[in-house]
Amino acid sequence: MRLKDEQKIDLFFASTLTLVGQVGLVGLTMPLIAKQSGVAIGTLYIYFKNKDDLIHALYKEVKKRFGATIFIGFSPELPVEEGFRVIWENSLRYTVSNFPEQLFLQQFIASPYKREDQAMAVARPVMAPLAQLLERGQRQGLLKPDTECLIPSLLFGFVQQIAAHIHHTPARLTKTFMDTSFRFLWDAIRG
Template identity: 30%
Template structure:
């Protein structure tokens, strides 16, 4: 028999991301994705159960990749501010080098498919980061507020600024990123 072709799965993965970025979530039909990947629509169903599975799997794969990129650079022995600054740069670096991935996540998170993701499982990937913030609160370094509020100031502005769709006419410099982190830190520090 023919062996399963990892190239095909990778092609579908890339095609999904490319198409969602190029023409949007709604317009990204199964047949267009298959055509972009150079396979038959029917072949897609060899690798994924259905469209939902294709999109959700793609999202989770990226999310895992992102978490690994961030956590790989994390040095728990540093001061909390430094850890978070490193994370901030890691995120920026990841987003810059994988803009397509990032944009896909953005689109996905705002699509109805996002409701189908096992949120808890995904949050597991980022537990070490959550722990750092918890430690910061306990050590009276970070304001003692819910982690969603912290995230709103620490991670969400990054998304906003890195998103060319929302921030079209404005190109970020390295200094802007430094400044932005200072602002984020000012917001959350005690």
């Protein structure tokens, strides 16, 4: 059996992200991905059984990349507000720099491709440091009580909306902008 080429997988993922931005998940087809990638359709099927398989593999990869980036510089020992600031700044920088991934995630989450149990199985370990920070912040009375996961929704929803607004002009992502936007978030979630 031939080994799969990781560079080809990366190419297929990049092509898929580009196409999702152009035609959405609904308009995405395997022949379109193969054409965008510059390969024969049969080559794409060596790597992925079907569109569903590719979409789920890409979701796992995007969540893994995002999770690996947003916790850079984060430590469970950081004070709660400082920990949130690190996650906020990393999330915002990553999302602005990788906006096609966010478009993909937004469409994936709102689509029939998302299976709650599978999505949670991918997201839970990736986001464990954030969940622990939330628990600690609530235990210490620093964060509003949140039994409905509203704080992560506020955090990532705010990040997505800001990124959508400024991704074409990333120079706007200044220290002052980061500080001001974090203040808005912190004021919304603090206890």
